[in-house]
Amino acid sequence: MLDQAPETEVSDAEAHIEELGRRARAASRVLAAASTEQKNEALKSAARALRAASEKIVAANEEDVAGVLAAGKSGAFVDRLKLDEARVEGVAAALDQIADLPDPVGRVLAKFERPNGLLIERVATPLGVIGMIYESRPNVGADAGALCVKSGNAVILRGGSESRRSTEVIVNALRAGLAEAGLPEDCIQAVGTTDRAAVAALLRATEFIDLVIPRGGRGLVSLVRDQARVPTLLHLDGNCHTYIHADADLQEAAEIVTNAKLRRTGICGATESLVVDRAVVSKFVPLLLDTIGQCEVRGDEEARAADDRIVPATEEDWNTEYLDSILSVKTVEGPDEAIAWVQKHSSGHTDAVLTEDAGVAERFLNAIDSAVVMHNASTQFSDGGEFGMGAEIGIATGKVHARGPVGLEQLTTFKYRVHGDGQTRP
Known part of the structure; x- marks a missing residue:
């Protein structure tokens, strides 16, 4: 098995994408017909290859991290990029988990017989070829590759330049798994150029690409939304809210909010905005500040009156996805005002209510x-792995085809199979 060529500058980005697309389309036809056992073996083999390459992946990642530190990137950005042996093992374990999940391809979604005797089945099928564009998280390439293989789709990965060394080693491990299972290595390919024109070409490649999924910051997602000619599955922001109702268990709520904000600040499911009932703001805010520790809290006048450790919030704060140790606090008068506030400012990703009142929930x-909407739980559970999907390829906030964590089932479409015994239409 030959490793995919390392990233180089390609003079003609459009020709490069066309070549990748042509190879992906051919590979997708083979993969669509592959058995569940063959796909599972590819994933298990890829997991073994990732574990064997762990030291090499970490060493490559250290070079990537050094580059972004030199560029002055934020701590949250570095955290999203960084891989250590434990995280590499987590990536490999996710591949094993995906292999153990039911095959989504070939599921009979509906079956019915018409009065004329025709038997009609609606059956899950792969989408075809997926373009995955992502930024600093090299593990995304592994998750996307594994989910696409299991769901019968070829994938073209375009990772960010800041993670290019880590991504190269990871992709080669995935391709090794495919080869060992007798499947085309071109089921998983990486764009071999840092030329930004390649992204534009990928977004226009309607002949080869069936769906593009971006995973990254608002700039990347906006670019994909505005320029894509192929269908897309995306979300812009993760401005997630947690509402503290007057009947919440306040100690539990403080612990949930701390986890929702600080467990990992750089993920899209992190709570950015807190909404607190006026009836409990004077009790809850000091309790939260004592619990949450190293986090800047910006609040309205009533929240600041409850605790002088809170700094003033601006109008911009109510719509900001910080991806950092910063939290905004808004005081409201009960559920009606809380719901109206969240509806106005939420990005439509994940919002939670903390209350012991089942009716309010x-x-x-x-x-x-x-x-995703939650009751008495941290918004950081908004994740495909936590939903039992093994992993996710991203979160979708649109309302067409897929919504929320996008896992195996969401990477399939369907076709109708019609069985007859000689019927003709009158």
Whole structure:
């Protein structure tokens, strides 16, 4: 098995993408017909190859991290990029978990017989070829590659330049797994140029690409949304809210909010905005500040009156995805105002309500039109792995095809199979 060529500058980005697309389309046809056992073996083999290459991956990642530190990137950015042996093992374990999940391809979604005797089945099928564009998280390439293989889709990966060394080693391990299982290595390919024109070419490659999924900051996602000619699955921001209702268990709420904000500040499911009932703001805010530790809290006048450790919030804070140890606090008068506030400022990703009142929880869960809504739980559970999907290729906040964590089932479409015994239409 030959490693995929290391990243080089390609003079003609459009020709490069066309070549990748042509090879991916051919590979996708083979993969679509592959058995579940063959796909699982490819993933298990890739997991073994990742573990064997762990030291090499970490060494390559250290070079990537050194580059972004020299460029003055934020701590949250570095955390998203960084891989150590434990994280590499987590990536490999995710591949094993995906291999153990049911095959989504070939599921009979519906089956019915018409009065004329025709038997009609709606059956899950692969999408075809997926373009995955992502920024600083090299593990995304492994998750995307594994999910695409299991769901019968070829994938073209375009990782950020800041993670190019880590991505190269990871992709080669994935391709080694495919080869060992007798599947085309071109089921997983990486764009071999840092030329930004390659992204534009990928977004226009309607002949070869069936779906593009961006995973990164607002700039990347906006670019994909505005320039893509191929279908897309995306979300812009993760401005996630947690609402503290007057009947919340305040100690539990403080612990949940601390986890929702600080467990990993750089992920899109982190709580950025806190909404607190006026009836408990004077009790809850000091309790939260004592619990949350090293986090800058910006609040409105009432929140600041409850604790002088809070700094003033501006109008910009209510719509900001910080991806950092910063939290905004807004005081409201009960569920109606809280729901209205969240509806106005949420990005539609994930929002939570903390309350012991089942009726209030039901109102919030029904009224908030976000991809994921939660009751008495940290918003950081908004994740495909936590939903039992093994891993996710991203979070979708649109309302067409897929919404929320995008796992195996969401990477399939369907076709109708019609069985007859000689019927003709009158």
